[in-house]
Amino acid sequence: MxxxxxxxxxxxxxxxxxxxxxxxxxxxxxxxxxxxxLGRYYGGRPGPTMIVFGGIHGNEPAGxxxxxxxxxxxxxxxxxxxxxxxxxxxNRPALAENRRFLDEDLNRIWGPERVDSxxxxxxxxxxxxxxxxxxxxxxxxQPDPLxxxxxxxxxxxxxxxxxxxxxxxxxxxxxxxxxxxxxGFDDYVHGAMLPHYHRAGHTCIAIxxxxxxxxxTVDRLExxxxxxxxxxxxxxxxxxxxxxxxxxxxxxQAATGLPGMIRNYYRHPVEDGDGFVMLPGFKNFTPVTxxxxxxxCHAGPVRAPFGGYLLMPLYQPGGHDGFFVAKPVSKARTLIxxxxxxxxxxx
Numbered sequence: 001m002x003x004x005x006x007x008x009x010x011x012x013x014x015x016x017x018x019x020x021x022x023x024x025x026x027x028x029x030x031x032x033x034x035x036x037x038l039g040r041y042y043g044g045r046p047g048p049t050m051i052v053f054g055g056i057h058g059n060e061p062a063g064x065x066x067x068x069x070x071x072x073x074x075x076x077x078x079x080x081x082x083x084x085x086x087x088x089x090x091n092r093p094a095l096a097e098n099r100r101f102l103d104e105d106l107n108r109i110w111g112p113e114r115v116d117s118x119x120x121x122x123x124x125x126x127x128x129x130x131x132x133x134x135x136x137x138x139x140x141x142q143p144d145p146l147x148x149x150x151x152x153x154x155x156x157x158x159x160x161x162x163x164x165x166x167x168x169x170x171x172x173x174x175x176x177x178x179x180x181x182x183x184g185f186d187d188y189v190h191g192a193m194l195p196h197y198h199r200a201g202h203t204c205i206a207i208x209x210x211x212x213x214x215x216x217t218v219d220r221l222e223x224x225x226x227x228x229x230x231x232x233x234x235x236x237x238x239x240x241x242x243x244x245x246x247x248x249x250x251x252x253q254a255a256t257g258l259p260g261m262i263r264n265y266y267r268h269p270v271e272d273g274d275g276f277v278m279l280p281g282f283k284n285f286t287p288v289t290x291x292x293x294x295x296x297c298h299a300g301p302v303r304a305p306f307g308g309y310l311l312m313p314l315y316q317p318g319g320h321d322g323f324f325v326a327k328p329v330s331k332a333r334t335l336i337x338x339x340x341x342x343x344x345x346x347x
Contacts, residue, residue, distance in 0.1 A: 017133045018086075026071075033096040034064055036130060038087035039071030047083025048232050049138055050147040052225055053131075054087065056107050056193065058094020059316065062209055063151030066221035073243070081234050088134065091127050100318035108191035115196060135197070147173070147232045148197055150206040151221050155316035158284030159255050160220045161262075163206040165198045168341040171334075174205050176231030177224060178252035180285070181261050182311065182326060183344060188267035189321065203232075208284070208312070220254065223247035258285060259328035263345070266305050268322035270314060274298055276322050282313040288325065295322060 021037035038054065054063025067087035074085070089095065091106045103122035109115070110128065117125045139146055159180070164170040166183040174181045186195050194204040207224045210217035229235065230244035270276045275298040288294065288304040294313075295302035304310075304325060311324040329344060337344045 017137050021134070029068055029072075033092045034089045036089050036092065036134070038064060038067045038089055039074075040084060040086045041071060041074040041081060042084040043079075043081025043234070045080075045082050047081070047234060048144060048147050049084050049086065049142050050149065050229055050232050050234060051086045051088060051135060051138065052149045052151065053090050053193075054151045054221075055092070055095045056090035056150060057100045057105075057152065058091045058096070058102075059098050059100045059318070060151075060153040060212055061095060061098070062153050062212065062217045063221050064089055064095070065218045066151060066209075066225060069218070069222050070225050079243075080236060082236065083234055085229060085234060086138070088131065090131065091124065093123050093127070100316070105191075105319075107193055108189075110193045110196040111191040114191060131193075139200070139202070146197070146202040147228070148194060148202055148204045149225065149228050150194055150204070151224070152206055152208050153210060153212045153217050153221075154208050154284060154312050155212060155319075156278075156283045156313040157211045157214070158286070159258060160207060160209045160217075160224070160251065161255075161258075161284065161311075162224075163208060165195055165204065166343045166345065167198070168338065168343075169203050170198070170205055171338070171344075173203055173228065173231055176227055177207075178248060179207075179224075179255050180258045182264055183261070183329070184264035184326070185324070188264065188324070210284075212316075216254075220251060223250045227251065260331070261329040261334050261344070262309060262326045263329050264311065264324050264326040265308065266325040268295075268302065268324075270320045270322045276302070276314065278313045278315055278322065282310055282323075284311055284313075286310040286313075 026037055026039055027035045052067055054067050055061055094101050101124055104124050106124040106127055109124060161180045161182055162174045162177050163182045163185050164174050165186050194206055198204045209221040226244050226247040235241050276295060278295045288310045289307045290304055292304040293301050294304055308325045308327045311326055313323045333344055
């Protein structure tokens with residue numbers, strides 16, 4: 001029998017921090033900021049533990065709302081499940097103020113040089129340590145690696161996509177999603193959360209669901225949760241699998257005509273005070289040509305370094321990534337990498 005109410009979490013011995021959160025319980029729908037624990041559903045049978053994060057950036061609440069929907073369905077229909085699904089809110093103080101971060105970017109302080117920062121250094125360090133306590137406790141209590149799904153949104157419009165550190169295990173999970181998959185962000189963006197847990201041996205992917213405030217962004221993230229949960233093995237042939245199929249159709253319609261695998265090759269850095277302003281009209285997967293005028297700053301026009309797909313144009317205050325430029329990966333390379341169970345590109 002599944003549950004989302006925390007009283008039944010007492011069946012897990014030795015999981016003190018998660019048990020404390022379960023006993024507190026999620027806040028009623030609509031209260032903001034949300035509890036750290038957005039929901040937990042335990043199927044009563046052995047299986048994987050999947051943790052889904054919403055709101056790692058405080059101006060990206062769509063993931064929190066998507067998780068609320070999923071846990072409402074699970075509680076209402078009492079679906080059969082193997083293992084457990086846990087939803088966690090990320091940067092709660094920033095969510096309360098609808099800001100990307102308060103002191104520093106929570107998704108840039110997970111590198112080896114920062115992951116053990118002293119307590120109280122910044123508010124984001126406090127949030128990082130709270131999340132680490134829960135995830136590390138869960139990892140230590142499970143015989144198998146965790147499945148981690150990080151939900152994000154973008155300031156520009158456009159289709160949803162999946163991002164991951166390239167490995168065979170991550171790639172197989174990402175393939176369950178009818179979305180473009182982007183690799184190579186980790187070569188240009190340092191200190192993100194998922195690479196930290198990837199190095200620890202867990203399966204980790206991220207979803208960029210669309211523009212922050214659009215209603216369809218919540219729909220897409222909700223669909224991604226169901227699909228990844230099914231691919232991770234949480235559902236058997238049941239009502240859960242039927243739901244996964246319906247959500248697969250929703251995402252597939254939004255990604256028609258886009259390449260399946262794309263590699264990022266460029267990040268335009270933005271520093272405080274450099275006057276970066278993105279030109280209007282760009283969105284995720286806009287084709288750009290070499291030398292095309294994309295933005296302006298105090299130093300002059302900012303141009304595309306080469307042709308490709310534009311990703312995540314910056315149209316928000318806060319953040320140090322102006323835009324990315326990526327190129328498709330051939331299907332032949334993907335097939336060869338899968339047959340060798342290795343990465344698509346080797347250093």
